[in-house]
Amino acid sequence: xxxxxxxxxxLNIQEGKTATxxxxxxxxxxxxxxxxxxxxxxxxxxxxxxxxxEKEKRKERLKVTFDTTLKQSLFHITASQPADSATYLxxxxxxxxGTALIFGKGTTLSxxx
Amino acid sequence: DVKVTQSSRYLVKRTGEKVxxxxxxxxxxxxxxxxxxxxxxxxxxxxxxxxxxxxxKGDIPEGYSVSRExxxxxxxxxxxxxTNQTSMYLCASGSGGPEGNQPQHFGxxxxxxxx
Numbered sequence: 001x002x003x004x005x006x007x008x009x010x011l012n013i014q015e016g017k018t019a020t021x022x023x024x025x026x027x028x029x030x031x032x033x034x035x036x037x038x039x040x041x042x043x044x045x046x047x048x049x050x051x052x053x054e055k056e057k058r059k060e061r062l063k064v065t066f067d068t069t070l071k072q073s074l075f076h077i078t079a080s081q082p083a084d085s086a087t088y089l090x091x092x093x094x095x096x097x098g099t100a101l102i103f104g105k106g107t108t109l110s111x112x113x
Numbered sequence: 114d115v116k117v118t119q120s121s122r123y124l125v126k127r128t129g130e131k132v133x134x135x136x137x138x139x140x141x142x143x144x145x146x147x148x149x150x151x152x153x154x155x156x157x158x159x160x161x162x163x164x165x166x167x168x169x170k171g172d173i174p175e176g177y178s179v180s181r182e183x184x185x186x187x188x189x190x191x192x193x194x195x196t197n198q199t200s201m202y203l204c205a206s207g208s209g210g211p212e213g214n215q216p217q218h219f220g221x222x223x224x225x226x227x228x
Contacts, residue, residue, distance in 0.1 A: 034216060034217075041221070041222075042221050042222070043117070043203050043205070043219030043220050043221050043222055044156070044203075044217075044219050045219070046216035046217065046218070049216060089155075089156070100146065100158050100161055100169075100171060101217065102158075103148075103155055103156040104155065105153070105154070105155035106155060
């Protein structure tokens with residue numbers, strides 16, 4: 001079965017630094033991959049989608065890369081701010097798994113001022 | 114702005130009760146999903162639906178059923194609630210039908226406690 005691993009449960013960085021979160025998957029290669037942000041007590045909010053034929057996607061201070069050889073996606077937040085503190089979930093979509101996303105367990109990012 | 118509304122933020126029920134969790138979306142999305150989220154286990158898919166009256170089992174359907182009589186409404190039913198069903202339940206919707214691969218929009222969840 002598919003396995004999704006996000007690099008660590010928690011990541012602590014200082015304001016202004018770049019946060020890098022990792023999402024690794026096994027077996028099948030996803031057709032695309034989504035990243036979500038979740039704040040405590042709230043539902044996840046969609047941030048970015050990257051397709052298998054795209055190497056990189058950007059949105060403001062966010063950047064996502066997708067390496068199908070390494071079976072890995074990296075999620076970067078540049079010039080991080082305390083307001084970026086949240087849990088970030090990666091969600092690959094595997095055609096072989098039907099029509100539903102498979103969510104990673106998430107990485108909780110804490111940005112200190 | 115898109116909106117997914119779950120009927121209750123907090124709910125307390127007793128073991129053996131039949132529990133209904135309701136979810137309504139206002140975006141005319143074909144797809145709707147029910148997840149539960151537990152510490153250390155992440156988001157797990159219970160059921161999803163890509164059309165009215167259609168349903169598909171997710172990863173953990175045991176002890177649950179769903180109903181989708183109207184496009185905008187997707188209900189999760191706990192047939193006979195048990196303490197191991199205490200969890201945060203999240204509803205989501207998205208466009209795309211059976212080949213759905215569009216972003217999902219989530220409600221803010223129902224924190225259900227079974228005593």
